[in-house]
Amino acid sequence: MARAPLLQLTDISLSFGGNPVFDRLGLTVQQGDRLALVGRNGSGKSTLMKVMAGLVEPDSGQVVTPAGTHVGYMEQEPDLSAFATLGDFARAGLGDAEGYRVEMAAGGLKFDPDRPVATASGGERRRAALARLLAEAPDLMLLDEPTNHLDVQAIGWLEEQLADTRAGFVLISHDRAFLRALSRATLWIDRGEVRRQDRGFEHFEEWRETTWAAEDEARHKLDRKIKAEARWAVEGISARRKRNQGRVRALAALRDERAGQIRRQGTAAMELDAGQQSGKRVIDARGISKMFGDRTILKPFDLRVLRGDRVAFVGPNGVGKTTLIKILTGEIAPDTGEVKHGTNLDIAVFDQARSAIDETVSLWDAMTGDPDMRVSGRSDQVMVRGNPRHVIGYLKDFLFDEAQARAPVGSLSGGEKARLLLARIMAKPSNLLVLDEPTNDLDVETLDLLQDILGDYEGTVLLVSHDRDFIDRVASVTVAMEGDGRAVIYPGGWSDYRAQRPAEDAAEPPKPAASTPAPKAEPKPQAPRGGLSFTEKKRLDALPAIIERLEAEIARLTEFLAQPDLFQTAPAKFAKASEGLTERQAALAGAEEEWLELAGRE
Numbered sequence: 001m002a003r004a005p006l007l008q009l010t011d012i013s014l015s016f017g018g019n020p021v022f023d024r025l026g027l028t029v030q031q032g033d034r035l036a037l038v039g040r041n042g043s044g045k046s047t048l049m050k051v052m053a054g055l056v057e058p059d060s061g062q063v064v065t066p067a068g069t070h071v072g073y074m075e076q077e078p079d080l081s082a083f084a085t086l087g088d089f090a091r092a093g094l095g096d097a098e099g100y101r102v103e104m105a106a107g108g109l110k111f112d113p114d115r116p117v118a119t120a121s122g123g124e125r126r127r128a129a130l131a132r133l134l135a136e137a138p139d140l141m142l143l144d145e146p147t148n149h150l151d152v153q154a155i156g157w158l159e160e161q162l163a164d165t166r167a168g169f170v171l172i173s174h175d176r177a178f179l180r181a182l183s184r185a186t187l188w189i190d191r192g193e194v195r196r197q198d199r200g201f202e203h204f205e206e207w208r209e210t211t212w213a214a215e216d217e218a219r220h221k222l223d224r225k226i227k228a229e230a231r232w233a234v235e236g237i238s239a240r241r242k243r244n245q246g247r248v249r250a251l252a253a254l255r256d257e258r259a260g261q262i263r264r265q266g267t268a269a270m271e272l273d274a275g276q277q278s279g280k281r282v283i284d285a286r287g288i289s290k291m292f293g294d295r296t297i298l299k300p301f302d303l304r305v306l307r308g309d310r311v312a313f314v315g316p317n318g319v320g321k322t323t324l325i326k327i328l329t330g331e332i333a334p335d336t337g338e339v340k341h342g343t344n345l346d347i348a349v350f351d352q353a354r355s356a357i358d359e360t361v362s363l364w365d366a367m368t369g370d371p372d373m374r375v376s377g378r379s380d381q382v383m384v385r386g387n388p389r390h391v392i393g394y395l396k397d398f399l400f401d402e403a404q405a406r407a408p409v410g411s412l413s414g415g416e417k418a419r420l421l422l423a424r425i426m427a428k429p430s431n432l433l434v435l436d437e438p439t440n441d442l443d444v445e446t447l448d449l450l451q452d453i454l455g456d457y458e459g460t461v462l463l464v465s466h467d468r469d470f471i472d473r474v475a476s477v478t479v480a481m482e483g484d485g486r487a488v489i490y491p492g493g494w495s496d497y498r499a500q501r502p503a504e505d506a507a508e509p510p511k512p513a514a515s516t517p518a519p520k521a522e523p524k525p526q527a528p529r530g531g532l533s534f535t536e537k538k539r540l541d542a543l544p545a546i547i548e549r550l551e552a553e554i555a556r557l558t559e560f561l562a563q564p565d566l567f568q569t570a571p572a573k574f575a576k577a578s579e580g581l582t583e584r585q586a587a588l589a590g591a592e593e594e595w596l597e598l599a600g601r602e
Contacts, residue, residue: 003030006069006140006168007052012061014051021047022192025061029140033168036179036201039189041399041415041443045172048189049073049142052170072138074146078129080117086128087113090135098135105131108157109150110317123149123317134161141169147178148414148440151317152466160545174439174447176201176469204444270398270422270449273385274459275429279342280307282432282460283328287337290323296485297323300337303479303489307342307431310454310461312471312493315481321464322436324479324487328462329434348430350421350438357421359410363400366409366420367391367427384427398423414441422450431459439467468494491573498553499560500576540598543591550588557581 005028012025021044029035029052039045050056051063053073065071083089090102090113106113111127120128126149133141147155155178162169162182170187173179179201186204188195197207283305290297297320305311305328313321326332328339329347357366368379368391381388392402398419404412412420418441425433433454439447451473454461465471471478472493480488480497490497557577560566566574 003032005030005066006033007071008062008064009051010062010064012051012058012063014047014056014058020192022051022058022194025192025194027187027194027196029168029170031139031168032166033170034162034182034184034200035168035170035187036183036185036204037170037172037187037189038179038201038204038444040445041413041419041441043189044192045189046076046144046413048194049144049170049172053142069140070136070138071140071142072133072136073142074126074133074144075129076126076144077122078125080120080125080128083117085113085117086111086115086120086124089117090128090132092132094132094135098137101135101137102131105134105161108154108161110154127154130158137165137167139167141165141167143169144172145174145414145441146171147173147175147466149317150466152314152468153316155466174442174444175467176444176447177467270426270453271385272426272433272453272457272459273429274431274457275346276344276431277458278307278344278346278431278460281305281340282307282309282342282345284340284342285328285334285337286340288327288334288339289336290320290327290332290334298327298334298481298487299485301487303328303487305460305462307460308458310463310474310476312463312465312475312478313481314465314471314478314494314497316483319481319483321481324481325434325436325462325464329432345432346428346430347432347434348425348428349434349436350425351436357409357417360408362406362408363395363412363420364391364405367395367424382427385429394423394427415443415446418442419446432462433457433459434462436464437466438463439465439470490576491570499557500573500580540595543595543598547588547591547595550584550591554581554584554588557584 007027007029009025009027012027013023014021025048037045037049047056050073051058053071054063055073078089080086080089083092087102087106090106091099094102102113109127109131111124111131113128115124117125130143130146133143146158150158155175159178159181169182171179171182183200183202185196185198186201186207188197188204188208195211197203199207281304283303285301285303287300287302288298289300301324303311313324315321323332327334329349330339330341364380367382380391382391382394383389384394392405395405396402400416400419409417409420418438422438438450442450447470451470454474461474463471463474472495475493476491478490478493478497480490480501482488488501490500492500557580560577561574561581
């Protein structure tokens with residue numbers, strides 16, 4: 001049965017500064033659609049979403065929303081100036097029931113509704129905007145990078161909410177795991193054209209490569225035809241000039257067609273130079289700890305980092321991951337213990353706040369100024385791994401055009417700022433690379449390239465990220481910080497950490513962040529089911545998902561333990577996985593028994 005459309009775009013054309021973004025674009029979003037919207041940075045994803053939301057008026061064409069359909073858009077930079085607190089903004093225009101949903105979302109997304117707008121960070125403002133959208137429960141949700149500024153636990157909570165919703169949604173995200181878990185179809189923006197495939201993001205790369213291969217083959221055939229017709233024009237036209245003017249015009253048309261084809265954007269010419277080799281032992285931390293006031297950030301902790309290690313630091317926002325890295329690199333002194341560095345260390349830092357970039361200077365000055373990018377440069381040269389390069393040529397390696405070179409850094413998108421910082425870092429040798437949330441705002445192709453570069457990098461990497469897929473692809477060791485001051489070392493990436501860590505307490509719901517106030521009293525429904533309280537009803541509704549998750553984890557651990565000779569080759573992994581399996585089996589039995597007891601009283 002055909003589904004009703006929620007939104008229809010017909011013949012949409014849009015240009016900025018004379019440059020076409022879309023030309024006669026058509027698109028329909030239907031009830032129940034779960035769409036991943038993908039494309040290179042600068043391809044127009046956010047612009048298209050704003051057209052869908054009615055925030056950008058196209059030059060021509062129609063945007064049609066059926067009467068009674070509510071389309072909600074998560075603002076990237078919400079204006080909270082008229083509100084005293086984040087909660088005031090999130091609840092504005094909502095009824096009591098929707099207001100209650102804001103409180104629920106605040107716990108899941110980990111922000112304090114009572115925080116004054118004046119002291120709220122950009123990430124907290126975005127989370128408030130996301131909570132407002134979820135509370136509104138529109139028919140169609142437009143979500144532009146909703147996982148930015150969310151930690152892994154909050155991303156997991158958001159995944160569950162979107163998986164359970166009946167609303168349609170369109171997602172822009174750099175988080176592959178998030179897109180794979182939620183999307184059922186994919187919209188791909190490529191050179192102003194939007195293609196649709198009714199399969200999820202998991203199949204996107206295969207689709208993209210097949211499409212490009214067919215395009216390359218067609219272009220090759222066209223080039224051969226032009227070459228053959230051009231040869232005929234030179235060798236045979238003089239004897240048949242009058243008779244063959246049509247063929248000459250056809251050749252001109254072929255050349256026009258070839259010239260009109262838009263070249264695919266290449267990938268950034270990234271390269272890392274590890275420079276001089278560091279000592280084999282890069283960092284040796286013994287008994288280090290840290291407190292801020294009465295709060296324990298880090299209990300006594302030992303870590304040895306060897307040359308070539310890729311160490312990922314994971315955990316909720318605010319637990320101290322960045323602080324731990326600053327202790328390890330010598331930027332912050334520990335309260336106890338000591339940190340010893342190996343010889344010949346050259347450290348390069350990619351920080352999540354992009355604080356190394358002065359947004360008031362131009363890209364040119366940012367690249368040719370002093371090493372911390374804060375003093376304008378007067379040269380037209382930049383030293384790239386010991387060799388002089390013209391600044392324009394080097395910027396083009398990172399997909400910036402000549403017109404952008406004199407533009408202020410503040411005019412760049414988030415992805416472009418990330419590429420600029422990478423350009424600066426990669427211009428000089430380094431053998432210890434610190435990456436604090438490097439994946440935010442980068443497109444899938446750039447993430448692929450960065451992953452490949454890190455794979456070939458001969459130096460050492462310290463990585464903070466909430467991108468589960470990226471951690472799996474890059475990390476050889478994972479340090480988990482879960483908020484109690486403990487830091488626990490696990491071999492491998494994110495999936496290895498999840499397989500080895502102790503089972504979560506299946507009897508407790510996720511706890512809000514420390515900054516989140518205690519939940520307000522839950523209103524009783526008008527007609528509670530049977531003899532269950534409101535809390536018990538919510539628990540009964542949540543248990544099937546908990547049981548399903550535990551069953552999946554048990555299956556993964558069972559498969560992991562079935563590896564031949566695992567006990568002999570990796571006894572520590574075997575012991576932790578066995579312990580985890582036992583704990584999950586016990587948690588599953590408890591969850592099933594609880595479900596039976598509650599269901600029997602319903």
